[in-house]
Amino acid sequence: MMKELFPIKQVMGFVFSLVLTAVALAVYFLDMSFQLGMTILLVTAFIQAALQLVFFMHAGESNDKNAIYTNVYYAIAIALVTVFGTLLTLIWGYM
Amino acid sequence: MEFFERFAIPHPSPLIYASMVGIGLTVIAIVIGLTYFKKWGYLWREWLTTVDHKRIGLMYIISAILMLFRGGVDGIMMRLQTAVPDNTFLDAQHYNEVFTTHGIVMIIFMAMAFIIGMMNFVVPLQIGARDVAFPRLNAISFWLYFAGAMLFNISFVIGGSPDAGWTNYFPLAGTDFSQSVGVNYYMWALQISGLGTLMTGINFIVTILKMRAPGMTLMKMPMFTWSALITNVIIVFAFPVLTIALLMGTFDRQFGTHFFASTNGGMDMLWANLFWVWGHPEVYILILPAFGVYSEVIATFSSRNLYGYKSMVGSMVLISFMSFLVWVHHFFTMGHGPLVNGIFSVTTMAIAVPTGIKIFNWLLTMWKGKIRFTVPMLYSIGFIPLFTIGGVTGVMLAIASADYQYHNTMFLVAHFHNVIIPGVVFAMLAGLTYWWPKMFGFMLNERIGKWGFWFLSIGFCLAFFPMYITGLDGQARRMFTYSAETGFGPLNMVSFIGAALMAIAFILIVYNVYYSFRYAPRNVGQDPWDARSLEWATHNPVPEYNFAVTPEVNSSQAFWDSKKNNHQLFKEKRSKIHMPNNSGVPVIMAGFFFVFGFSFVFSIWIGVIIAALGIFACMAYRTFENDHGRYISLKEIEETEKKYGGAK
Numbered sequence: 001m002m003k004e005l006f007p008i009k010q011v012m013g014f015v016f017s018l019v020l021t022a023v024a025l026a027v028y029f030l031d032m033s034f035q036l037g038m039t040i041l042l043v044t045a046f047i048q049a050a051l052q053l054v055f056f057m058h059a060g061e062s063n064d065k066n067a068i069y070t071n072v073y074y075a076i077a078i079a080l081v082t083v084f085g086t087l088l089t090l091i092w093g094y095m
Numbered sequence: 096m097e098f099f100e101r102f103a104i105p106h107p108s109p110l111i112y113a114s115m116v117g118i119g120l121t122v123i124a125i126v127i128g129l130t131y132f133k134k135w136g137y138l139w140r141e142w143l144t145t146v147d148h149k150r151i152g153l154m155y156i157i158s159a160i161l162m163l164f165r166g167g168v169d170g171i172m173m174r175l176q177t178a179v180p181d182n183t184f185l186d187a188q189h190y191n192e193v194f195t196t197h198g199i200v201m202i203i204f205m206a207m208a209f210i211i212g213m214m215n216f217v218v219p220l221q222i223g224a225r226d227v228a229f230p231r232l233n234a235i236s237f238w239l240y241f242a243g244a245m246l247f248n249i250s251f252v253i254g255g256s257p258d259a260g261w262t263n264y265f266p267l268a269g270t271d272f273s274q275s276v277g278v279n280y281y282m283w284a285l286q287i288s289g290l291g292t293l294m295t296g297i298n299f300i301v302t303i304l305k306m307r308a309p310g311m312t313l314m315k316m317p318m319f320t321w322s323a324l325i326t327n328v329i330i331v332f333a334f335p336v337l338t339i340a341l342l343m344g345t346f347d348r349q350f351g352t353h354f355f356a357s358t359n360g361g362m363d364m365l366w367a368n369l370f371w372v373w374g375h376p377e378v379y380i381l382i383l384p385a386f387g388v389y390s391e392v393i394a395t396f397s398s399r400n401l402y403g404y405k406s407m408v409g410s411m412v413l414i415s416f417m418s419f420l421v422w423v424h425h426f427f428t429m430g431h432g433p434l435v436n437g438i439f440s441v442t443t444m445a446i447a448v449p450t451g452i453k454i455f456n457w458l459l460t461m462w463k464g465k466i467r468f469t470v471p472m473l474y475s476i477g478f479i480p481l482f483t484i485g486g487v488t489g490v491m492l493a494i495a496s497a498d499y500q501y502h503n504t505m506f507l508v509a510h511f512h513n514v515i516i517p518g519v520v521f522a523m524l525a526g527l528t529y530w531w532p533k534m535f536g537f538m539l540n541e542r543i544g545k546w547g548f549w550f551l552s553i554g555f556c557l558a559f560f561p562m563y564i565t566g567l568d569g570q571a572r573r574m575f576t577y578s579a580e581t582g583f584g585p586l587n588m589v590s591f592i593g594a595a596l597m598a599i600a601f602i603l604i605v606y607n608v609y610y611s612f613r614y615a616p617r618n619v620g621q622d623p624w625d626a627r628s629l630e631w632a633t634h635n636p637v638p639e640y641n642f643a644v645t646p647e648v649n650s651s652q653a654f655w656d657s658k659k660n661n662h663q664l665f666k667e668k669r670s671k672i673h674m675p676n677n678s679g680v681p682v683i684m685a686g687f688f689f690v691f692g693f694s695f696v697f698s699i700w701i702g703v704i705i706a707a708l709g710i711f712a713c714m715a716y717r718t719f720e721n722d723h724g725r726y727i728s729l730k731e732i733e734e735t736e737k738k739y740g741g742a743k
Contacts, residue, residue, distance in 0.1 A: 067304060078332050078419050086368055089423050093435035 155212025198261025243288025322387025506566025
């Protein structure tokens with residue numbers, strides 16, 4: 001009964017997403033190196049995206065669960081291949 | 096007057112003026128014809144506003160055949176120009192424009208439209224659905240494609256055609272080297288039709304995942320539907336890359352950014368990279384539906400079920416992922432080291448393996464089958480050896496070190512025509528002939544069809560096999576002429592003769608439509624080919640609602656089971672059917688997109704703003720529109736079914 005009235009999962013997710021936003025915002029106010037700043041931004045961005053997908057877009061809560069997750073993993077795999085393949089081709093592997 | 100100077104053609108010729116007159120007269124003739132026969136209302140109600148997947152499919156296919164004509168004329172002009180040494184039929188600039196538009200028209204506006212049209216017509220029937228998941232979106236997809244195609248096609252009479260090759264490499268395509276608006280046309284025509292394609296991708300994934308008939312699990316889908324699913328997955332992942340690359344290119348050309356410049360922190364190779372990140376999956380977007388058509392046709396006309404269903408599906412899933420791993424093989428020679436070339440060389444050769452599996456499956460389907468040599472089957476049988484030659488030369492090109500010899504020669508041109516023509520064009524002609532009775536209720540003449548097949552196949556061999564030889568001898572692609580001393584002359588003449596035979600084949604195929612329309616018997620029944628999959632379980636031509644009763648399925652060839660194994664397809668009782676309403680919004684919105692693209696090409700900002708407002712107005716209208724569709728009453732269904740001669 002209490003569980004239905006109070007969506008603890010979503011509230012926790014909301015708090016966590018605020019924390020992530022605060023951490024990302026801190027990069028601007030704190031004095032740190034470019035590399036460290038970028039690393040923090042990238043990591044928080046991806047966690048934030050996953051969080052939104054699972055908690056607020058209800059990715060795992062319908063019958064389509066498998067199709068949705070397959071799609072997400074496929075997308076991540078292709079994005080990684082494209083990004084790192086491009087870096088390899090145009091920068092690391094360029095003679 | 097100054098305002099209109101920008102629309103002048105930078106490099107005119109009598110040919111272009113003749114085309115202007117031709118286009119003008121055709122438009123006038125169409126308008127007069129429609130008015131005289133009072134067909135405007137019919138056109139608007141039945142076609143321009145339709146959301147019926149069958150009609151949208153037909154409009155795609157008709158557009159594709161028109162584009163095949165346009166691209167074919169470009170092709171013949173190129174073969175004519177290079178038929179003899181030092182020819183002066185076209186000059187260098189015109190030749191550049193012709194090979195550029197030939198490539199884009201054939202790939203984006205012919206092949207893509209053909210496969211999407213075929214998917215539109217067949218997929219909902221094969222899965223026992225009444226329409227696609229989002230019929231209105233489907234209409235928008237088509238009209239965006241059509242707006243893009245028309246925008247691209249007016250380029251050569253208004254403002255000048257793109258001339259930097261269909262690959263449009265920067266910095267050649269940048270404003271430094273391409274000053275006319277030609278490349279702007281390229282950017283916006285592809286952008287607009289690409290948006291339509293992306294919507295189609297989403298639409299069909301949802302349709303296939305959500306709207307299958309009861310009992311049709313994923314592994315019981317007909318093979319063409321499987322190929323459509325995989326194709327649309329690739330579309331959804333590949334086309335956004337093109338969208339962004341085109342946008343960056345537009346910014347470079349019209350707003351002075353330097354994404355693809357070689358100075359100011361830009362990187363010219365980035366265009367080639369992004370183009371092929373989209374471009375290589377695009378190749379598989381074209382070929383997989385073709386494979387699907389062949390799977391249906393070969394199984395039907397061998398009177399056997401498809402050999403190796405699971406390995407067919409597996410190899411397509413593998414291809415869908417691997418198609419994203421090979422793009423660098425398009426520019427092996429552009430300066431990366433042996434490590435990069437080695438990696439992409441291996442992935443490229445590896446992707447030939449799942450393709451090979453499919454070839455063997457088709458051969459084994461025919462093995463010991465009772466083969467009927469109909470026109471669709473002839474195309475399928477012709478496809479296997481010709482496509483294999485194209486595939487093997489592809490593996491030759493995949494050897495990075497050897498590619499330094501082949502790169503940018505006619506060898507490459509021969510290779511990709513060798514996979515695309517027997518792959519895609521043969522498949523679409525096979526599919527068109529095969530599903531023709533489904534579309535129109537009569538069959539195409541077999542005799543004329545066979546003449547068409549032989550002209551096309553022999554013409555194809557004569558046109559493209561000589562290019563392998565001249566390519567290895569060093570004839571570069573896109574070279575508008577050559578001297579007699581090179582010795583390329585005789586083989587290029589053979590090539591021109593081949594192209595002429597292919598043109599005759601095209602005429603025969605079009606004539607066949609006319610001939611069959613006049614003389615072919617109607618009432619061919621619902622199963623003229625003795626076919627196997629679900630689309631043949633309804634009438635020819637298909638009634639608006641597809642199936643009076645939703646079929647129930649328990650194998651990938653449900654219709655065959657219902658004929659031979661006493662499977663009962665239709666168990667439910669008939670009841671009223673819910674269908675979507677027609678809408679004029681898609682075509683109006685695409686009209687705004689056309690104006691938007693055209694204004695953007697010429698940097699007429701007031702036009703851009705007005706058209707953009709129009710587009711948003713259409714979206715807002717849709718948002719607040721209250722449209723719950725309509726019902727076809729039981730009485731109407733009974734009448735229709737009776738007209739078709741009493742259904743089961």
